[in-house]
Amino acid sequence: MTLRSVLHGQSPEIGRIFSYFDSMTSIGQLLPGTTFKRRYELVRCVRAGGMGAIYEVRDGVTRRRRALKTMLPSVVSDPDLRSRFAEEATVTANIESDHIVEVFDAGVDDETGLPFIVMEFLEGEDLGTVLERSGEFDAEAAVTLLRQAAFALDKTHAAGIVHRDLKPENLFLCRRDDGSPQLKLLDFGIAKVVAQGAAKTTRNIGTPLYMSPEQIRGDGTIDVRADVYALGHIAYALLVGQPYWQPEAENSDAIVTLFMHVVGGIKEAATVRAARRGVTLPVGFDAWFARAVASDALERFASATELVEELAGVCDVPLSHVSAVPPPAEQPVTEPRRQASRRAIGLALLGTVTGVLALALAGFLLTGGARDRPEPLRAASHPLGDESPARSASSAATTPSAPVVAGSAAIAPASSPSAASAAAAASPPSSAPPGSPRAPRSREPLPTMRHRPALAAANARMPSSEARSTAPAPPPSAAARPIQDPTDLR
Numbered sequence: 001m002t003l004r005s006v007l008h009g010q011s012p013e014i015g016r017i018f019s020y021f022d023s024m025t026s027i028g029q030l031l032p033g034t035t036f037k038r039r040y041e042l043v044r045c046v047r048a049g050g051m052g053a054i055y056e057v058r059d060g061v062t063r064r065r066r067a068l069k070t071m072l073p074s075v076v077s078d079p080d081l082r083s084r085f086a087e088e089a090t091v092t093a094n095i096e097s098d099h100i101v102e103v104f105d106a107g108v109d110d111e112t113g114l115p116f117i118v119m120e121f122l123e124g125e126d127l128g129t130v131l132e133r134s135g136e137f138d139a140e141a142a143v144t145l146l147r148q149a150a151f152a153l154d155k156t157h158a159a160g161i162v163h164r165d166l167k168p169e170n171l172f173l174c175r176r177d178d179g180s181p182q183l184k185l186l187d188f189g190i191a192k193v194v195a196q197g198a199a200k201t202t203r204n205i206g207t208p209l210y211m212s213p214e215q216i217r218g219d220g221t222i223d224v225r226a227d228v229y230a231l232g233h234i235a236y237a238l239l240v241g242q243p244y245w246q247p248e249a250e251n252s253d254a255i256v257t258l259f260m261h262v263v264g265g266i267k268e269a270a271t272v273r274a275a276r277r278g279v280t281l282p283v284g285f286d287a288w289f290a291r292a293v294a295s296d297a298l299e300r301f302a303s304a305t306e307l308v309e310e311l312a313g314v315c316d317v318p319l320s321h322v323s324a325v326p327p328p329a330e331q332p333v334t335e336p337r338r339q340a341s342r343r344a345i346g347l348a349l350l351g352t353v354t355g356v357l358a359l360a361l362a363g364f365l366l367t368g369g370a371r372d373r374p375e376p377l378r379a380a381s382h383p384l385g386d387e388s389p390a391r392s393a394s395s396a397a398t399t400p401s402a403p404v405v406a407g408s409a410a411i412a413p414a415s416s417p418s419a420a421s422a423a424a425a426a427s428p429p430s431s432a433p434p435g436s437p438r439a440p441r442s443r444e445p446l447p448t449m450r451h452r453p454a455l456a457a458a459n460a461r462m463p464s465s466e467a468r469s470t471a472p473a474p475p476p477s478a479a480a481r482p483i484q485d486p487t488d489l490r
Contacts, residue, residue, distance in 0.1 A: 232292025
């Protein structure tokens with residue numbers, strides 16, 4: 001039995017301490033395969049720094065991949081750093097932005113005593129790694145990424161929050177589903193809430209290559225223009241491939257020497273320094289850069305968006321080509337959506353056909369079908385009520401079985417509207433003088449829809465009224481004689 005097992009049996013607290021040290025490496029990192037806070041399964045350590053480490057974990061409840069950030073045991077005892085770490089979890093809680101990493105959980109682990117933050121897991125790499133591997137960006141790509149960073153900064157600045165540690169390593173480049181780049185702003189651990197205004201002085205925390213002069217001096221009046229200053233230097237680094245102050249940092253024996261260069265402001269034009277690296281910056285960049293990183297904060301651009309828009313003009317990059325939010329991806333057409341589309345198209349066609357038929361029927365009812373009626377059979381052709389020739393011939397037929405003799409022509413009994421029309425064609429016009437009394441007559445019903453084809457055919461064969469009044473009656477033919485005997489073919 002080992003001393004460890006004995007101590008473990010004596011006190012559960014001692015057992016938890018041993019478990020704590022077993023789960024960590026010599027530099028204080030958690031080991032893969034262990035479970036943190038009885039919920040998050042550690043997969044691997046993504047990155048470790050001087051203040052904390054970031055791990056890929058899997059949420060034991062949702063099974064989603066997350067990023068776990070913890071403080072290192074060596075700095076947990078520092079109350080100021082511990083407080084800053086805790087503020088990172090809530091400083092952007094009220095800011096909704098596609099370019100700020102989302103936080104899901106935070107607190108202090110009971111077993112290890114480590115403060116932690118659980119965030120969304122990002123696939124990609126930070127801009128510092130990209131610069132080191134690939135070198136400078138082209139102008140359009142740089143403006144695209146800087147504009148996304150500016151959107152995030154404008155929202156945090158509007159909420160009274162200054163990041164104070166902007167650098168390429170805190171700008172994480174990932175990809176959307178459509179492949180377009182998306183930038184995420186990370187690490188608000190040393191962000192200052194300007195609205196609180198509690199501190200009169202500020203510690204010179206930040207990265208020297210991107211720190212503003214007022215941060216180095218420790219001024220208590222640090223505001224959003226410190227982030228604008230840093231964004232200007234990030235722009236130079238993206239376009240040239242290295243930070244502006246990199247030569248001074250390499251030639252300085254102490255950090256104080258570098259700080260003195262930064263506080264003194266830029267002495268060499270940006271275009272000249274970039275040319276030594278073989279990079280040609282556009283005309284007007286020197287004036288833009290001098291304003292962006294001016295030693296006097298009041299001389300800088302008022303906002304991050306203004307800085308990027310001016311840079312786009314200098315680099316001749318139309319902002320219409322720089323899309324912070326890509327167009328929505330086309331949604332796949334599923335079978336229910338296809339069926340719904342087909343039903344909608346069918347209903348639309350049915351409605352169109354119904355409307356056309358309704359309009360046609362309404363037009364027909366309004367006109368009464370007058371265009372389809374033959375002229376000789378119109379009831380209103382004589383305004384004084386005179387009988388038309390066709391109506392006289394029709395009323396002359398008294399018995400449906402006996403032949404009707406009109407002049408010298410014999411016509412078979414009219415048993416249909418077409419026969420009545422034929423009879424009207426053979427009858428001579430009335431010779432009674434106008435105004436003489438007429439015999440009472442029976443009114444015929446107006447032709448109906450089923451009669452119209454026959455009437456139209458009869459009217460087509462009928463001569464005009466002028467021709468009937470002058471032309472002699474044709475001699476009787478075999479077709480016009482009444483047939484008394486079916487065998488009589490005379």
